[in-house]
Each structure stands twice: as structure tokens, then as C-alpha cells.
Amino acid sequence: MREIISVHVGEAGIQVGNAYWELYCLEHGLALDGTLTPTHQEHKVLPPTTFFTATKEGKFVPRAVFVDLDDCIFDEVANGPFCDLYGPDALISGEGGAANNYARGYYSAAGDLIDAVMTEINKVVEVCETLQGFMLFRSLGGGTGSGFGSLLLERLSADYVKKPKVEFAVYPGSKLAASDLEPYNSVLATQSTLEYSDCTFLLDNDAIFEICQRNLDIPQPTYTQLNRMIAQVVSSITASMRFHGSMHNDLSEFQTNLVPIPRLHFPLATYAPIISAAKTSHEKTNVSEITTACFDIQNQMVKCDPRQGKYMNSCLLYRGVIVGKDVDSVIATLNDNKTFKFFDWCSKEFKAGICSAPPTVILDGNIAKVKRAVCSLSNTSAIVQAWSRLNEKFDLQYSKSVNVQLYLDEGMEECEFTEAREGLAELEKDYAELSGDVFVVLDDSPVFPARGSYSFARDIIDETAIMINNLEPYNSVLAAHSTLERSECTFLLINDAIFKIC
Numbered sequence: 001m002r003e004i005i006s007v008h009v010g011e012a013g014i015q016v017g018n019a020y021w022e023l024y025c026l027e028h029g030l031a032l033d034g035t036l037t038p039t040h041q042e043h044k045v046l047p048p049t050t051f052f053t054a055t056k057e058g059k060f061v062p063r064a065v066f067v068d069l070d071d072c073i074f075d076e077v078a079n080g081p082f083c084d085l086y087g088p089d090a091l092i093s094g095e096g097g098a099a100n101n102y103a104r105g106y107y108s109a110a111g112d113l114i115d116a117v118m119t120e121i122n123k124v125v126e127v128c129e130t131l132q133g134f135m136l137f138r139s140l141g142g143g144t145g146s147g148f149g150s151l152l153l154e155r156l157s158a159d160y161v162k163k164p165k166v167e168f169a170v171y172p173g174s175k176l177a178a179s180d181l182e183p184y185n186s187v188l189a190t191q192s193t194l195e196y197s198d199c200t201f202l203l204d205n206d207a208i209f210e211i212c213q214r215n216l217d218i219p220q221p222t223y224t225q226l227n228r229m230i231a232q233v234v235s236s237i238t239a240s241m242r243f244h245g246s247m248h249n250d251l252s253e254f255q256t257n258l259v260p261i262p263r264l265h266f267p268l269a270t271y272a273p274i275i276s277a278a279k280t281s282h283e284k285t286n287v288s289e290i291t292t293a294c295f296d297i298q299n300q301m302v303k304c305d306p307r308q309g310k311y312m313n314s315c316l317l318y319r320g321v322i323v324g325k326d327v328d329s330v331i332a333t334l335n336d337n338k339t340f341k342f343f344d345w346c347s348k349e350f351k352a353g354i355c356s357a358p359p360t361v362i363l364d365g366n367i368a369k370v371k372r373a374v375c376s377l378s379n380t381s382a383i384v385q386a387w388s389r390l391n392e393k394f395d396l397q398y399s400k401s402v403n404v405q406l407y408l409d410e411g412m413e414e415c416e417f418t419e420a421r422e423g424l425a426e427l428e429k430d431y432a433e434l435s436g437d438v439f440v441v442l443d444d445s446p447v448f449p450a451r452g453s454y455s456f457a458r459d460i461i462d463e464t465a466i467m468i469n470n471l472e473p474y475n476s477v478l479a480a481h482s483t484l485e486r487s488e489c490t491f492l493l494i495n496d497a498i499f500k501i502c
């Protein structure tokens, strides 16, 4: 058996975890105390030990560790419906929380807790036959999720170098309570995501909030409703690892199938159908219809426009009552559709996987039970739009030094801000270069104050880029050949420099 350990960090990581384990229990015929219910007979197989440990008493315990720097959420877990589900040592808390501050989560409040968490994780690893890897759930905007989550990812990478780490990261939105520090926390947290995660699925709270409003008719969705939506997506992504499926049977396959360039590891997840329980009987959900819906921008877990980017790959994970030849015909139609733009160097083909286990829903929840669903995972350069939005928010505050001191007071050095921001500027540049857009990073110069220079540079480049065509670097290098050989003296007139002077 190849086991996966789920690690839930901070409030969002834990609450998403509650929704995810609640759904897994239902899908595998378990009661919320981990005992088998009569419905498990339907499944004819026991819950997968990839995700659950079977105890001698006949219970199934999630292979999961939950950690938060404050203990409020654990009171809720201890007194709520999940009180008998998780292992006795699975919940680890600190005191006082990280106060929405990455630096508290990474430095001052992490203290001995990181060792306690690693000890617990090692204990869970010891009872595994062959560990596959880790799934990490956290928010990028919270102090614990961003700071402690980054420290933990770093430690997991050091101690379990070769084991894949797949991350589900809540991306901050504006529709639900958000702190002013979230752009800083998120940018700081991406350092670890870029370096230590093998594949990160972003869960954009604003996108999911709007899906709940539009598709599920919930005027003011709560976190619980968002988390149940997220749980459906995570469940589809992991269905092949829990039931028999033809694709993504192993954590490392996400990397192999979706991440051709290690740093560009942020596939966009889209899910369909998302129908409210009240509307279920009116909606059609055949393979072709759900596939079309799956490419609807409104069903994406991250707000971005794939038409403005190119695909490196895209796979569709079907589950439920699915006829293989319907999928073949839909995939053939997709492959003939020229509106989907792929990079020249990739295979330009949609892939599909089928898992026969149908989607399950929480009783009395808002999501309708359907016979089949599809989740598409696409590595598209359009995801850069999410990073650009975050960068703009960061720059707006950092250029005025807003709240920077709060981080320095917790032991963080100021250069971490610039390093993290430059890391994301590099990421934007990687996507732009891949797309063939011209992107020149100007060195810091006296013209620009050091702080925020990258964003000023980007603004200027955005303006000049419209005058540059993609072939100019090739043309210039080819022309330089004659210049080097035949010209006695060449004065370079660099448009960007003159633009800047003007």
C-alpha cells in the first residue's frame, strides 16, 4: 500500500480538511467516528488505507495531522461532529496564534511547535508501509497558513526529499473577511511554494464564493459552503487514488502529467456540473454537456482568463456513470477545437481519466447529487493573472512601507520582502517568456528607488512591449553578426533607455 499523509495547517487548512474528511467518510461508507456504516456494503471494498489507517477495533482513522498556532479551532473540532474521527495526537496547537502575520507564523510563534509537528508526522510515517507523499492544506493569507505552513513545507522537503508534496492553497479573496496583511503573507508564502511544493492547486476564495452564489443560489455563502465545494474538487482530484481509476493513481503523477517546468506548477482546476440541490432535476448532465461546462470560465477555482494564455497540458478527470466512447468522442472534438491554444513544444492534446465512483454529496447540503462529474486540471500560463493581482496589491502597500514594521518586530529581515517579491516577479517573467512576450527586467538604478523597482519596470515594459514584436530578439541577434564583422563603430540607441529619459 502506498500511503498519503494529509497535513492541515491554520484555520482554512483545518476547516477545508473537515469538509474533505467528511466527504471522504461518506464516499467510503464511514460514519463520522470512523466506523463502517451499512452503506459501505454498496462499495464492496473497505476504505482505502492510502488515506485511512485501519485500527484493531475496526475503525478507520484519517492519515492526517492538523496544526494551528492557536487552539480556538480545536475546541470547535473537539466539541463538533469530528470529535471522534481524528487520531488522538493528530491535533497540535500552539498558543496565541500568528495574528495574521507571516513572520509570527514562521519565526516568533513557531518555537518548539515545529519539532512537535514533525515528531507527530514522523510517527504517522512510521506506520506507513510505503509512503507516497504529502498533501498540504493551508491558506496563503493567514499568519499560520503562510508562515508556519512555509516552515513546515521547508522541513518536510528537508526530511522527505524524494516524496512528492502536493499543496492545496487558499488564495485570498475580498468577498469574505480578509486582513490587510494578506498580500504580504501570500507573497512571502509563495517563496516556499515555489521552492518546495511539487504541484500547487490554488483555491481562489472569490472565484469559489461566486460559484456558490451563481450556481448554488446562496446569496451570502459561508466558509462551510465554500469548503464543501472545495472538498468536491479535491475528492475528484484524488478519486483515482481512492477508487479504481485510469489516471493519477499516484501523487507523483500530478507532477509527471501536469508540470513540465518545475517552477510552473500551478494547474488550474475547473469542476462541473455545479448545480444546486433545488435545480437538479432540470439540468442535463451528459458527458458532452459537463465537458463544455468544465471549460466555462465561471466554473474555475481561480479567476483568470485561459483565452489570454496557452496550455502546457490539460487533463479531464471524469467520475461516475461514464461510457468510455462518449469520453473518446468528446476528447476528439476538444482536440479538433482550434480555440484552445497550446504551446508549440507540448503535445497539444487533452487527456482523460475515468473513475467509476460517482460523486457523493453531504446530506442537506446545497450541492445536487449527480450521476457524473468532471474536473479538469490545466497547466495554463493564464494563471499568472492571479499572481499579477497579488503582486499589484503587495506593491501598493510596500511602496508606502505600510505595516512593514509588524514583520520586522517578529524577527523577520526586510530583505525577505524584496526577495519574495522578486521571486514572484521572476515567476511572472517565466510565464511571459514562455508565451513569447518580451519581458525585460531592468536592473535597479538610481532612477528607481530600490523598493518596488520591479513594478515600475513592469509598467514601463508594458508600455514599450506594444511596440516590440516577438521576433525582434531573433532578428537583433542575427543582425548583430554583420554588425560585429562589418561595422567599424556602432552606436546603440536603446529604446527602453530613451523611453525612460523621456
Ligand SMILES: Nc1nc2c(ncn2[C@@H]2O[C@H](COP(=O)(O)OP(=O)(O)OP(=O)(O)O)[C@@H](O)[C@H]2O)c(=O)[nH]1
Residues within 6 Å of the ligand: 009, 010, 011, 012, 013, 015, 016, 068, 069, 070, 097, 098, 099, 100, 101, 138, 139, 140, 141, 142, 143, 144, 145, 146, 170, 171, 172, 173, 176, 177, 178, 179, 182, 205, 223, 224, 226, 227
Ligand atoms: N476557503 C476558506 N477560506 C478560509 C477559511 N477560513 C479562513 N479562510 C481564508 O484564509 C485567510 C485567513 O487565513 P486563516 O487560515 O484563517 O489564518 P491562519 O492560517 O489560521 O492564521 P492566523 O489565524 O493568522 O494565525 C483569509 O483569506 C480567509 O478568507 C475557510 O474555512 N475556508
Ligand SMILES: [Mg+2]
Residues within 6 Å of the ligand: 010, 011, 068, 070, 097, 142, 144
Ligand atoms: Mg487562525
